[in-house]
Amino acid sequence: MEPIQQSNDSLFFGKKAQDRQGAEPVGLIGHRGSSERYPENTMAAFEAARMEGADGVEVDVRRAKDGRFVAMHDASVDRTTDGNGLVSSLGWEEIQRLDAGGWKSPCFRGEPVPLLEQVLDAYQSLDLVLLLQCKDMAMADVGRVAAMIDARNMLLQCFLFAPTNIIGPMKAMKPELMVINDGTGHMLRPLVDRAIHENWNAVSTGFDQMEPDEVARARGHGLHVQCSFLTEGQYQERIPRLLAWGVNLLLGDNCAAMEAAVRSRGNSRS
Numbered sequence: 001m002e003p004i005q006q007s008n009d010s011l012f013f014g015k016k017a018q019d020r021q022g023a024e025p026v027g028l029i030g031h032r033g034s035s036e037r038y039p040e041n042t043m044a045a046f047e048a049a050r051m052e053g054a055d056g057v058e059v060d061v062r063r064a065k066d067g068r069f070v071a072m073h074d075a076s077v078d079r080t081t082d083g084n085g086l087v088s089s090l091g092w093e094e095i096q097r098l099d100a101g102g103w104k105s106p107c108f109r110g111e112p113v114p115l116l117e118q119v120l121d122a123y124q125s126l127d128l129v130l131l132l133q134c135k136d137m138a139m140a141d142v143g144r145v146a147a148m149i150d151a152r153n154m155l156l157q158c159f160l161f162a163p164t165n166i167i168g169p170m171k172a173m174k175p176e177l178m179v180i181n182d183g184t185g186h187m188l189r190p191l192v193d194r195a196i197h198e199n200w201n202a203v204s205t206g207f208d209q210m211e212p213d214e215v216a217r218a219r220g221h222g223l224h225v226q227c228s229f230l231t232e233g234q235y236q237e238r239i240p241r242l243l244a245w246g247v248n249l250l251l252g253d254n255c256a257a258m259e260a261a262v263r264s265r266g267n268s269r270s
Contacts, residue, residue, distance in 0.1 A: 124152050
């Protein structure tokens with residue numbers, strides 16, 4: 001893998017996105033990895049997304065009882081592991097013994113829950129962007145996540161993907177951080193207003209909230225615009241419209257299907 005380019009945040013998606021033919025680079029982000037076919041938030045899903053050509057992966061991050069950060073979407077481990085209980089009530093010693101793959105398919109049985117630092121270390125300096133969605137975290141814990149990114153010289157390889165009331169203060173405290181809001185139902189105009197005022201790097205909302213004029217305004221101010229998120233049956237119908245509006249980040253469950261939809265519109269890799 002080629003090292004990620006860090007000279008300009010508008011190019012930080014590196015060679016893969018830049019090599020897609022079209023007016024603008026298009027970044028494809030695996031939602032919890034390539035989660036349509038692999039167990040979400042596992043190294044298997046993240047690596048599958050990378051192999052399918054993703055430019056980045058979204059990683060849900062939660063704080064365990066002992067202060068360690070683990071990759072887990074839900075507040076409890078019940079849905080995606082063979083265990084039960086809240087993440088916040090379990091320590092790493094307990095979480096590391098859970099099977100996070102068998103619920104998806106027997107072929108993934110034994111896939112562990114990864115620590116955040118394991119994910120960071122696996123992809124440090126590789127051409128893969130990490131969107132770290134900080135789930136139900138206090139500001140102090142988000143600051144700890146930011147410090148882990150900084151300690152690995154990954155400030156231009158990672159987004160803090162968090163609520164609007166978190167990312168503004170974090171950006172003010174550390175302007176080098178890459179930040180993007182979470183959520184899918186935000187009206188785009190006030191979101192873009194806030195992003196410009198607070199110097200965010202990107203905005204994210206759902207397909208139904210996309211407004212072409214506001215996408216153009218955001219892009220004109222140097223903001224990335226992400227559609228969160230696309231799933232089975234939506235790629236071929238929605239992606240051409242999103243690209244025509246100027247949306248340049250696509251978050252979805254199947255990276256290969258997103259790549260095929262981009263390619264069919266003429267924005268293919270060289």
